[in-house]
Amino acid sequence: MKNSGFLKFAGVELAALALTSGSVSAAEKAPPVSKPNIVVIVADDLGYADVLFNPRHLKEVTTPNLDQLAKESVICRQGYVTGNVCSPTRTGLMTGRYQQRLGLYTAGEAGSGVPMTEKLFPQFLKPAGYTSIQIGKWHLGPTPEWSPALRGFDEVFGFLGRGAHDYYKLDDPDDPIYRGTTPVKPSGYLTDCWGDEAVAFIERHKAQPFFLYLAFNAVHAPLQAPADEIAKFNTGNKDRNTLLAMGKRMDDAIGNVVAKLKREGVWDNTLIFFISDNGGPLAQTANNAPLRGGKHQDYEGGIRVPFLVCWPAKLKPGESQAVVSSLDILPTVLAAAGISLPTNKPLDGMNILPVLRCETEPEPRNLFWCSGSNEGWWAVRSGDWKLVGDKARIGLFDLSKDISEKNDLAKQMPEKVAELTKLHDAWLAEMSNPIKSGAKRYGMEPPPGSTPKKDKKASKKKTAKNPSVL
Numbered sequence: 001m002k003n004s005g006f007l008k009f010a011g012v013e014l015a016a017l018a019l020t021s022g023s024v025s026a027a028e029k030a031p032p033v034s035k036p037n038i039v040v041i042v043a044d045d046l047g048y049a050d051v052l053f054n055p056r057h058l059k060e061v062t063t064p065n066l067d068q069l070a071k072e073s074v075i076c077r078q079g080y081v082t083g084n085v086c087s088p089t090r091t092g093l094m095t096g097r098y099q100q101r102l103g104l105y106t107a108g109e110a111g112s113g114v115p116m117t118e119k120l121f122p123q124f125l126k127p128a129g130y131t132s133i134q135i136g137k138w139h140l141g142p143t144p145e146w147s148p149a150l151r152g153f154d155e156v157f158g159f160l161g162r163g164a165h166d167y168y169k170l171d172d173p174d175d176p177i178y179r180g181t182t183p184v185k186p187s188g189y190l191t192d193c194w195g196d197e198a199v200a201f202i203e204r205h206k207a208q209p210f211f212l213y214l215a216f217n218a219v220h221a222p223l224q225a226p227a228d229e230i231a232k233f234n235t236g237n238k239d240r241n242t243l244l245a246m247g248k249r250m251d252d253a254i255g256n257v258v259a260k261l262k263r264e265g266v267w268d269n270t271l272i273f274f275i276s277d278n279g280g281p282l283a284q285t286a287n288n289a290p291l292r293g294g295k296h297q298d299y300e301g302g303i304r305v306p307f308l309v310c311w312p313a314k315l316k317p318g319e320s321q322a323v324v325s326s327l328d329i330l331p332t333v334l335a336a337a338g339i340s341l342p343t344n345k346p347l348d349g350m351n352i353l354p355v356l357r358c359e360t361e362p363e364p365r366n367l368f369w370c371s372g373s374n375e376g377w378w379a380v381r382s383g384d385w386k387l388v389g390d391k392a393r394i395g396l397f398d399l400s401k402d403i404s405e406k407n408d409l410a411k412q413m414p415e416k417v418a419e420l421t422k423l424h425d426a427w428l429a430e431m432s433n434p435i436k437s438g439a440k441r442y443g444m445e446p447p448p449g450s451t452p453k454k455d456k457k458a459s460k461k462k463t464a465k466n467p468s469v470l
Contacts, residue, residue, distance in 0.1 A: 035128060035209040035337045036311065037270040039261075040121075040329060041254060042093070042213075043306070044086065044137060044163075044220040045295060047280030048288040050247055051306050056289040060235050062248050065255030069274065072310055074356045075319045079307025080367055081278055081326045084296055084377060086163045087111040087139040089277045089326060090215070094120045094140065096330030096347035098368065100431035100440070105372035109435050111162055113141035119342065121330055122152035125211050128339050133201045134158055136194045136215040137165070149181050156180050157197045158215070165190060165217050167224040167246075189226060191218045191246070195253025199260045206264040209337075214257065218250040219243055221284060240285040268313040271336050273329050276305040292405040298369045298379035298388050299405055311336070315356055322362040323381070328352045368427045373439040373446065380424040387420035391442045396420070 049056045052063045053070035082092035082099060087110035091099035095118050102118065104110040114120070122132035133155040134148040141147070142161050149156045159165050161175045167190040176183035177193075186193050198214050225245035232248070233241040254274075261267040279302040280286020281295040293299030307324065309315065314336075327349030334341060335351040354360040364383035371377040376391035384400035387410075396410040396417055410417050428440050439446040 038211040038333050039272040040213050041274045042215045043276040044217050046276035047286035050287050063251040065251045072317050073308040076307040076324045078323045080303050084278050084302035086277050093326045098348050103432035103435035105434045111139050113146045120151045130209050130211050131205050132211040134213045135197050137217040191249045195256050198257045202260045216250050219246040272310040274308040290404050298377040322355045324352050372434045373442045376442040378441050380420050
């Protein structure tokens, strides 16, 4: 299907929604609309088809609360994140800018700390009267000097460290849970803790505009879930059962958050985004159907994610085929809140509300990915065309006809390969050099003073069980 800004309602595509307009005098008499509450929910390593609102989900998938949220949302079927692993994507989300502008190409680089000179999401909202909380996984700096409590969040309940955290050992002095900047020792199952904290935050701040950043570490490894939850699944694969149980527990927590918003009467004026931070890892039984590949790859399965946008007062539920990005979340929120965009460091995304309302037809857009020369992955999507680089291997795909990236057209269309490579070159020229080592992209010369790391030995062998990996 070609890109379209149309929404599907009850199986019918509508070219546009009628805009309600009144006289100037009526508008002047209308009471001012309060700023919307903002909720951004990020799942970790969630498979594209491990949610019920993906028609390709397997029968064992159980996410009823997300499915209900999807029925009240615009489902963005072509929603992307800016990286194929956790922390680079979170950098793009929190800054509204490509993480490569900061020299953060890999998880190791972004996870080591986003420069304190960068303005993050809550810092844009605070002058407009928002109270903000960060819950769960941070992964944008491993030690207290990188705390989200120092980056504009009024409240914090989460962990700083790398990508993973034990779901039961919550008193580990080497990987503490923080409330604000103070280590605490909560108890229970970690996913439940995040959901309970989100509900409590809404209770405390329901009378004022708030920003809730709920960043689950589920369903990221280690694969751990309550035994009674695991027992509800019988796929024949223990790891798959546990992964699904982790997803179900996260779904329960999200359901509790939505229910609280509704009970407190703030649901209609709450703008909610739900995404995964990257594609599901194939090695952990994630299902990204019908997409190719998964986490750590720039095929669609690594960078196209479940993507919901819900604002009951302003958005009619449906489906959109418009190409959207996690880079769009911050500028969309700023527009919704009536906050001016920054001019000193322009954002790389755009306000997608007009497209989701079908007020404007989406223009073909360019999106870029790059993991630096040491990782080797890079990609560009321009309109329906996508070029993917895996070190020296190049693939060209027409996503309007080939969402699964099965038909490589690179040899038949060298001129299109050259065109998209040039487009990626121009974008990459604007980005900073990697902060650690290597060049911006595989095959390029590293900057002076950089010591390229040796390529990792292939640990993911190409097997018949994993045909998505070339």
